[in-house]
Amino acid sequence: MMSPHPDDERLSAWIDGEEPDLGGHQTCAHCQARVDRLRHVARAVAARPAGLGRQEAEVMVRRAVDAAAAPDDVLAFRHPRPGRTAVRRPRAMLGLAAAAAVVVALAAVPLLGGRGEDPDTVASAAPVVDGGDLGDQADARTLANEVRPALGLEPLADSNSLAAPAAPAAGDASAGRTATADGPAADTAAGGSAAQESTGATPTTRRPKRLSRSSTTCLAQAMTQGGPGLGDVVYRATLRWQGTPAEALAFRSAAGAGEPKLTVRLFVMSQTGCRLLVAQSFAA
Amino acid sequence: MLRRLQPTVHAVCLRITGNPTDAADAAQEALIGIARGLGRFDGRSRFTTWAYRVATNAALDELRRRRRRPVAVELTEAEMERARVPVADDLGGVAERLDAGRALARLPVDYRAAVVLRDLCALDYAEIGEVLGIPPGTVRSRIARGRAALAPLLAEPGTGGTGDDGSDGGNRLGAERRPTI
Numbered sequence: 001m002m003s004p005h006p007d008d009e010r011l012s013a014w015i016d017g018e019e020p021d022l023g024g025h026q027t028c029a030h031c032q033a034r035v036d037r038l039r040h041v042a043r044a045v046a047a048r049p050a051g052l053g054r055q056e057a058e059v060m061v062r063r064a065v066d067a068a069a070a071p072d073d074v075l076a077f078r079h080p081r082p083g084r085t086a087v088r089r090p091r092a093m094l095g096l097a098a099a100a101a102v103v104v105a106l107a108a109v110p111l112l113g114g115r116g117e118d119p120d121t122v123a124s125a126a127p128v129v130d131g132g133d134l135g136d137q138a139d140a141r142t143l144a145n146e147v148r149p150a151l152g153l154e155p156l157a158d159s160n161s162l163a164a165p166a167a168p169a170a171g172d173a174s175a176g177r178t179a180t181a182d183g184p185a186a187d188t189a190a191g192g193s194a195a196q197e198s199t200g201a202t203p204t205t206r207r208p209k210r211l212s213r214s215s216t217t218c219l220a221q222a223m224t225q226g227g228p229g230l231g232d233v234v235y236r237a238t239l240r241w242q243g244t245p246a247e248a249l250a251f252r253s254a255a256g257a258g259e260p261k262l263t264v265r266l267f268v269m270s271q272t273g274c275r276l277l278v279a280q281s282f283a284a
Numbered sequence: 285m286l287r288r289l290q291p292t293v294h295a296v297c298l299r300i301t302g303n304p305t306d307a308a309d310a311a312q313e314a315l316i317g318i319a320r321g322l323g324r325f326d327g328r329s330r331f332t333t334w335a336y337r338v339a340t341n342a343a344l345d346e347l348r349r350r351r352r353r354p355v356a357v358e359l360t361e362a363e364m365e366r367a368r369v370p371v372a373d374d375l376g377g378v379a380e381r382l383d384a385g386r387a388l389a390r391l392p393v394d395y396r397a398a399v400v401l402r403d404l405c406a407l408d409y410a411e412i413g414e415v416l417g418i419p420p421g422t423v424r425s426r427i428a429r430g431r432a433a434l435a436p437l438l439a440e441p442g443t444g445g446t447g448d449d450g451s452d453g454g455n456r457l458g459a460e461r462r463p464t465i
Contacts, residue, residue, distance in 0.1 A: 012428035016402060018409050041431045044384040044438050045403035049298050051291045052308070060294075060312055061286045068319035 005031055012038050059220040066220065131237025131248065137268075138242045140280055147250055147266055151235055218274035222249045222267040225276050230265065238271070241278065245271040286315055292405070293318075293339045299400040300343035302389035306350055307343070314342035329414060336405050337415040340397055347393055387437040395430035402427050 006014075006022050011034055013019035025031040052060065131150050137143045145155045223230055235250035250266045268277045293314050298307035317338045325334055388396050394416075401412045402423075409420040409427075416423070 007428075008432045009425055009428035012431050013409075013424050016409070016427070018424060037435045038431050041434045041438060042403045045299070045388065045399055045434070046406075047384060048291070048295050048404070049385055051294055056308075057287070057290050057294070060308070060315060061290055063312060064286055064315035064319045067316045 005034075008034070008038070011035050015039055015042065059224070062220040062223065066223070128233055129235045131235055134237050134239035134248065136240045136243075140278065143239075143241075143248070143268070143278075144266070144280065147235060147237070147248065147264075150237075151250065151252070151264060153264070217271065218247050218249060218267075218269035221274035221276075222251070222269055225267055225279065226251060226265060234264070235266075239268070241268050241270075244277060246277055247271055247274075286319060289318065289335055290315060293335065295404060296336060296339045296400060297343040297346070299385065299388055299404055300340065300393070300397055301346050301350075302385060302396075303350075306346045310342040310346040311339070313345070314339040317342060329411070332405070333407060333411045333415065336401060336407065340401065340415055344393065344397065384438065387434050390437060391430050391433060395426045395433070398423055398426040399430040399434070 005028065006025055010019050010022065011031065014022055015035060015038055022031065051057065129150050131147060134143070134146050137146070141156060148155055219233060222233070231251045233249055234252045235248070237248045239246050239248055246268050247270075248266060248268050250264050252264050265279065265281045267279045269275060270277055290311070294307060294311040297310035297314065298304065301307045301310055314335075318335055321334075321338065325331065329337075388400070391399070397416060398412055401407045401415055402409075407415065409423045412423045412427075413420045418426075
């Protein structure tokens with residue numbers, strides 16, 4: 001025998017304002033109980049789940065803005081998953097990404113040639129140089145000598161060549177400082193000598209490869225540290241900084257009029273949580 | 285604008301994927317899609333409807349990508365069918381009460397998306413149909429069946445918090461559209 005009561009579909013549509021009339025069953029206790037249950041479900045689903053923290057949300061927004069401006073970032077910023085070794089992507093997307101990478105790489109060949117182009121003219125098309133894995137690093141000078149050749153810069157010959165390491169906070173790029181996350185910036189001698197002694201290690205010259213910006217995992221956090229005017233990321237490598245698995249990201253920007261010639265800023269970020277471990281700047 | 289959208293986009297992705305990591309990835313893809321697609325938004329639908337469509341598609345794409353990974357067990361069609369019996373007759377068979385997120389994860393994704401777009405995003409049936417590419421009648425059916433399946437999984441009305449954020453929730457977005465009984 002057919003029930004005289006409206007079915008769930010009608011009741012559900014009615015609480016959504018999509019069913020104009022229940023044919024007098026609004027006052028029926030049986031229907032009232034069912035409506036209460038459906039409404040309870042609707043309220044439970046409508047309760048917004050806990051969102052991301054403010055910083056995480058800001059990073060997400062920055063990444064979106066950054067990726068929207070960079071065609072090769074379509075597939076950027078996937079979060080690591082336990083037991084997930086690779087992300088399969090549609091072949092068509094991979095083809096698009098590869099084509100975009102080729103275009104970007106071709107457009108930026110002059111940068112790697114190191115022939116003195118105006119950084120403003122190459123910044124937007126700069127590829128990311130893959131420095132590979134730099135192994136264990138604990139010394140700012142040694143690290144600088146790993147990074148500089150890959151960017152077409154001469155290795156540091158002596159202590160006077162390391163120019164003005166920069167503080168990590170935006171707007172605090174005071175000359176003569178190497179900043180770490182563990183403490184206040186260490187003042188260096190006039191002329192920009194390193195805050196730490198050189199290990200005397202011979203820098204290795206790596207043949208740079210080119211990466212998509214999407215290969216960087218701490219890009220947004222480094223950009224947050226660098227503040228406005230940081231420029232484009234031009235270098236990325238992995239390393240262990242004083243035992244902490246880390247990612248090194250270098251940015252190239254033009255110096256303003258009357259400012260010291262600081263064109264490359266290097267940030268070392270922890271791979272877990274993207275914390276700033278150390279930052280420094282190079283003079284070209 | 286992206287800052288304002290981010291919480292809702294993330295919430296939609298979290299409710300549909302049922303997994304925080306997948307939700308973060310999907311929300312990121314959605315925000316990128318929104319940022320890139322702004323210039324192509326033609327104004328034929330509400331902006332929020334368009335943004336929810338981007339978010340929903342990103343979440344569904346993420347679910348497709350994770351098919352190889354273990355997921356929470358979804359209700360079968362037979363279980364969905366059993367959920368259509370009047371809720372009051374079904375109380376004795378429910379052994380556990382879940383929060384909204386885990387309960388939603390038990391729904392087949394087609395039902396889940398429809399319920400989320402209605403209750404979290406307060407879209408009407410025509411808009412949900414537009415987002416999911418299905419007729420409004422199918423939307424109506426999926427929402428009803430989805431809610432009916434969720435009812436026995438969730439805590440009883442009046443027995444405490446219903447949201448997995450510990451709040452009673454309350455449909456702030458859609459309440460004004462609902463008649464009271």
